[in-house]
Amino acid sequence: MSYTIKPTAQVDESAELGDGTTVWELAQVREKARLGTGCVIGRGAYVGTGVRIGDNVKLQNYALVYEPAELGDGVFVGPAVVLTNDQYPRSVDPEGKLKRGGDWEAVGVKVAEGASLGARSVCVAPVRVGRWALVAAGAVVTKDVPDFALVAGVPARRIGWVGRAGVRLVEREGEPGGWECPQTGTRYEERTTGDTTELVELPTAENPGS
Structure with a gap:
């Protein structure tokens, strides 16, 4: 080592x-x-x-x-x-x-x-x-x-x-619950189940399994 x-x-x-x-x-x-x-x-x-x-x-x-x-x-x-x-x-x-x-x-x-x-x-x-x-x-x-x-x-x-870059996400216009990183362009989706709200990273060409 x-x-x-x-x-x-x-x-x-x-x-x-x-x-x-x-x-x-x-x-x-x-x-x-x-x-x-x-x-x-x-x-x-x-x-x-x-x-x-x-x-x-x-x-x-x-x-x-x-x-x-x-x-x-x-x-x-x-x-x-x-x-x-x-x-x-x-x-x-x-x-x-x-x-x-x-x-x-x-x-x-x-x-x-x-x-x-x-x-x-x-x-x-x-x-x-x-x-x-x-x-x-x-x-x-x-x-x-x-x-x-x-x-x-x-x-x-x-x-x-x-997002992964640490930059605060901005809401995508006309897409409730849709978010985007202004630095990388990566998109995210907000999902609520009961009292729990989560953010999911949407798949991209670079991260198809996200």
């Missing part, structure tokens, strides 16, 4: 790093974490025990990814983002005794392929951020985020849709 670990980074010997991955100064990668190929772990970032990270993922400076988080291929995690893992955080138990690792159950955040988490956003576990979704800077995600959704605010709510 060919990867780069900067001198002040701490990478446990049981962690797995893929080809072309770089771990920058003061970053920490814990036991049995697994990172794919071409990843960038920024200065001061933290990757918890057993965390799973796909290929070509970027963790910017001081991002905190606590176990048992799972990040798909091509995920972007902005500066100072936090992925939590404790639904009921307490330093001590009801009797006032310091809680240890076995005294609480860790729950994870899942971030699907291509999704981006803006600077200082927080994902409160357990929650899933869908494929190619975009979480705005400073948002607090407390509910699952649909594929291609643009969410913002505290708590985060959907305010629009984005």
Whole structure:
């Protein structure tokens, strides 16, 4: 394997790093974490025990990814983002005794392929951020985020849709529920079932199986 670990980074010997991955100064990668190929772990970032990270993922400076988080291929995690893992955080138990690792159950955040988490956003576990979704800077995600959704605010709510390029989609004139990426021209269709609204990428010559 060919990867780069900067001198002040701490990478446990049981962690797995893929080809072309770089771990920058003061970053920490814990036991049995697994990172794919071409990843960038920024200065001061933290990757918890057993965390799973796909290929070509970027963790910017001081991002905190606590176990048992799972990040798909091509995920972007902005500066100072936090992925939590404790639904009921307490330093001590009801009797006032310091809680240890076995005294609480860790729950994870899942971030699907291509999704981006803006600077200082927080994902409160357990929650899933869908494929190619975009979480705005400073948002607090407390509910699952649909594929291609643009969410913002505290708590985060959907305010629009984005495509694979990360650009906000525009509605196609005369086509209710039809959306298009102004950068790539890719078309999408909004579909609602009950209380759930989803966006589906329509097939193209380049992506016939979309």
